[in-house]
Amino acid sequence: MDRNGIQHGNARAVAVTALTELLGPKGLLTAAPDCARYASDQSGLPGALPLAVLRPASTDEVSQALALCSRYRIGVVPQGGRTGLSGGACSAEGAVVLSTERMAGIAEIDREAMTLTAWAGTPLETVQEAARTVGLDYPVDIGARGTATIGGTIATNAGGIRVLQHGMTRANVLGLEAVLADGSVVSRLGKTVKDNSGFDLKQLFIGSEGTLGIVTRAVLQLCRQVPQSALALFALPDHAAALACLAAARRRFGSRITAFEGMWPDYWEFVCHATSLASPPMAGRHGFYLLIEVEAGSEGAEDELEAFFAELFEAGLAEDGVLAKSVAEMRALWRVREAVGEADEGFGPHINFDIGLSPSALGRFCDAADVLLAGMLEAKGTLKVGHVGDGNVHLLVAHDGSGRAEERIEAAVYGLLRDWNGAVTAEHGIGRIKARWIGHSRTPEELAMMRGLKAQFDPLGILNPGALFADPER
Amino acid sequence: MDRNGIQHGNARAVAVTALTELLGPKGLLTAAPDCARYASDQSGLPGALPLAVLRPASTDEVSQALALCSRYRIGVVPQGGRTGLSGGACSAEGAVVLSTERMAGIAEIDREAMTLTAWAGTPLETVQEAARTVGLDYPVDIGARGTATIGGTIATNAGGIRVLQHGMTRANVLGLEAVLADGSVVSRLGKTVKDNSGFDLKQLFIGSEGTLGIVTRAVLQLCRQVPQSALALFALPDHAAALACLAAARRRFGSRITAFEGMWPDYWEFVCHATSLASPPMAGRHGFYLLIEVEAGSEGAEDELEAFFAELFEAGLAEDGVLAKSVAEMRALWRVREAVGEADEGFGPHINFDIGLSPSALGRFCDAADVLLAGMLEAKGTLKVGHVGDGNVHLLVAHDGSGRAEERIEAAVYGLLRDWNGAVTAEHGIGRIKARWIGHSRTPEELAMMRGLKAQFDPLGILNPGALFADPER
Known part of the structure; x- marks a missing residue:
């Protein structure tokens, strides 16, 4: 075992055999070329080759697969549409990938309650289109809508262009089903709008990037379709x-x-x-x-x-x-x-910052960042675009391509952001790319509380190892 | 020690002495007539006489007081305006009350960011009025607005009459400061609207009725004032x-x-x-x-x-x-x-149910409840009033005043509600009155997860003992 407690060598082979027995040939990929397709997301971070790709077809299969992975101490990287920009879905060394792609589909639409119940692997656009067929809509909307899945948008608390009116994903999820690391299923798929009967547990899974549990199904709150x-x-x-x-x-x-x-x-x-x-x-x-x-x-x-x-x-x-x-x-x-999206691809080597601030501070922060970057030889220009009402700017900083440039520019921008009391990520998430910077946005007490939650619900640290928590010992 | 691990006898006297030293004469009440005023809330449940009433004036005093209570294993019942209807603020045997009444006031209003930062003890109406002086508003609104405090509305995730447009309290809190049982302060008082930098910890304190931490300050999201x-x-x-x-x-x-x-x-x-x-x-x-x-x-x-x-x-x-x-x-x-409110007072002996359901199921549930209650000799008529768009009905059931009637009517209504997959409380909270019924709304897996959270953040069980968790061993 390495210091993560993740198994090596033969134990892995035993685990893969047990998982193959559980999921069958359609439910598990082990050939290297197949696995390679699941190594990375849109962040550009190269992921490790997954040990295997699990493709469970039901909540029960997710549950049994996680119980097995717990037993053999195998890391599990959950994947939806792999459209994330922070490396949260990039595979980790010695881990399996759990893809929700075979758990797709809409279970129910309730027009009166204005809800839609979908499996985690359903693409966001499929949900939007289904809602529109009954004169309603689902207001979470991002550029990657055709590929991003409902499970992924929930795990990352996706934002997008309609946050001003409808809030982030968190504000649009009524019910949730998730599987914990030990395989236990926490299910709350009712359509109750107001519910103060104890802790609102779904909040723990929304935006925690698959580190506390794997989302399998959700009841989404639809909105009326804007006529014109x-x-x-x-x-x-x-x-x-x-x-x-x-x-x-x-x-x-x-x-x-x-x-x-x-x-x-x-x-x-x-x-x-x-x-x-x-x-x-x-x-x-x-x-x-x-x-x-x-x-x-x-x-x-x-x-x-x-x-x-x-x-x-x-x-x-x-x-x-x-x-x-x-x-x-x-x-x-x-x-x-x-x-x-294309600017991101065509801008040459650059860092894509996703800054969150008070809306009233955003403009002044950008001015200060411009001044700071103008004084750095490594920085080769910026692109700034964002959500004015939400205090969120996507700041792209071009650089000379050297590792040192990345390091220095990140340190400078995140250092400035810390002084401004902002978030190192507003909507893209921490993933693996920003894990080392989380301390610029969160206090030691907050980080201790987060680690406590992680230890409580994933004591073996098998869920999305390396994501969100930079410290390998969590 | 009793089975809650809460200290008895002399140890209590030592604790009160230490707390008196910490908080001073204005910050601590011990005379029985003073303490008696803090025993109960609006639920009608008789609370125990508090051992003492702590009235800290700062986050730091709350922190030090909780550290002392942890050290001496003294239960702490947090109190805002004591307007709750579920007994969540009723004092518990051998516990002290911690009132936020000396932590009142508005720290800042930011018109551009549309935020207001307030201390926990500030009355809701004071916040609304302050917002209106700058042409804005705070949309959480309940009948008890003059007495209920911001801290209390957050701890109970208050609903009210404007949920349809603005959501519950949860949707209107941007930043939060809370003190954990061991005295550590978890503070996040920024005005960042979009923030995906790790777990959204404030969600744990909102609606958990003071069982995981005590809210001391909050940054509230204001809305524009409706002109007409x-x-x-x-x-x-x-x-x-x-x-x-x-x-x-x-x-x-x-x-x-x-x-x-x-x-x-x-x-x-x-x-x-x-x-x-x-x-x-x-x-x-x-x-x-x-x-x-x-x-x-x-x-x-x-x-x-x-x-x-x-x-x-x-x-x-x-x-x-x-x-x-x-x-x-x-x-x-x-x-x-x-x-x-007055109907509640003038209706004779009755039970006040606060039912949450899918909006589309609410009417049929009420019909079914009427049929059920018509067949019970103990039930003497109902009053039903509620929030149509939110699927929330306040169902008042009159009875003959006997303890057996209460027991039987609660069992019947909550039993029906369980079949309908509803919430035993939509907005009033579980408190002490509904703690024994929480299993009618939550699965064993959910309850286990809730107990895990409680054990993680309040291992000695000193925070609001007896509220939310019916099992004395939690």
Whole structure:
């Protein structure tokens, strides 16, 4: 055994044999080329070759598989769609992968209760589409919707573009079923909206990245489908103006604001001019760009957005604006914002920070980071795009490709963030990539409490070893 | 020591001396008449006379007091405004009470971030009023707002009349500071909206009724102040029609519905006719009464509610309606719903159930409960009032005052509820009164997980002994 208590050598072979017996040939992959496909996620971190890939088809199979892995002290890395950006689903040395891909499908939709019950392996988009067939919607929405699974979005507490109105995934899960490390099943799949009968245990599994249990099923709270919305792009002098616009938008539209996304000039120039990722929807150079979407009230939302622009222009808050007049124009405006995925791929060697702060501090933090990075030879420019209303910026920092550059830039940015009392990850999660930085956001008392929880529910440390907790001894 | 491990006799006197030294004369009460005032809450359950009442004035004092209580194995019952209905704040035998009353006040309001930081002992209404002075609001609202404290609302995950739009307390807390049983302080008082940097520890303290830690401060998420709203009372044929109205209201008003409250005929007759708690705002007898409040959109909300009533009337869903035309009329309509507090006092011996279910199942459950209770000689009638959109009914069952009646009626109603997969408490909490029934809502695996958490964070069992966990050995 190594210091993780994870088994080596022959014991592993015995464990794999027992798992094969349990799951059958469809439920277990051991050939290296098969296993290699499950080694990594979208983070770019190279994962270890999994010892085997478990593909259970039921909660009971997950339960029995985890009981076996506990018995043989085999690490288990849970995987959904492997679209994570923090390496939380990258395989660990000597561990098996547990993929939920054979546990997919929608068990039930209840229109009156506005709930949808799905298996963990169901893709997010499948859930959204199923909800729409009955005139409802599931408001958690991220770019990777076609591949990301419900189980993965729950394990990582996914955010996305509709958090302002509907909250993170945590706010949209009514019931949950999860399997603990020892194989016991903790199931609460009712549709009760208000429930104060004891601890809200599902909160422990949401956002804990598979380190406390593996999500197998969930009851999701659906929302009504927004019948019509309007979209505009506003050019502003700076981020401070964006905050003033947000306050004004809240006064005017109340809870009808469905998106309020910000782009800094570095990002705008990169996607619209330095590359051809998107066509620039307006000319000129501005200090900040804002994408605002509102759902229609009793009058047309386009007219309301036009009146809103006039108000902002009058107040000197907006310099230019484009209102989408068709579905095609809406797509073109969204394209500028959603090009961040390709920008991430085409920006050369860089670090993708996912900064969480008070919304009121976000702009000043970005200014301070710009100043800091301008003084570092290793840093080669930034792209900044994010969720203005949520205090979340995706800060991409290009560098010269050296390991030392990464180390120095991370230390600088996370050091600054610690001074600003922010979160080292707002929505992407800690995973394996940010595990060493968690202490910049959490106090020693909080980390002790987290370790206590981990020790309580996974005493052998078999669940997602290496994720979230940097210390190998947890 | 008794089986709880709580100290008796002289050891207690030593502990009280040490606590007196720590907290000073203003910070500790020991005279029996003083202590007696802190024995009970609004549940009617007689609490034991507290050994002493601790009134710490800072987080540090709470921390040192808990460290002392741990050392001497003295039970600690945390108290806010003592407005709870489940006995969660009733003092326990041989325990001290820890009141947050000297830790009151608002530390900061951040208009841009829309946050308010308050000490645990601050009354809810004080927070609401402070938010309104800057054009914002705090959406958690309950009848006991003048006395209930922020700490208490967090510890019990308070619900109330605005859950439909803003969620329970859990959804409105951004940051939290709590003290664990051993005195360690877990503090996270930032204003970060999106934060996936490890476990969301505050979720453990919210709704766990002071059994895992004592809340000392919180950062609350404010919302914009609703500029104008309209209120109407609709008479419907039955609860099924109320669900159809809710679906129609969601289509028409979207997220602008601020209240959607239901009253069954038994409740209506009691407050409007059998007593004079409220004046009947409409004549005739109907199968269900609905109070609906919506915030104004671009046109007047009154006109919209009138058009909505016409739609419902046309569809045979509404039989009669009253639209409030002035603030006085709004108050009169709300009065019928809010008379539940006095109804609770004037209804004679009864049990106050706080049932949580899927909204779609609530009406059928109430019908089944009526049939069940009609067959029980001990049951002397019901009052039913609740939150239609949240699947929460307050079911008051009158009985003949005998202990056996209570026992039999509770067994019958909770037994029915277990078959319906509901929550034995939707918003009032488990406290001491419902602790023995928690197994009707939670599985053995869930209860084991809850006990594991309790053992992890309060191994000596000093925090709120007897609350939430019925088993004295926890």
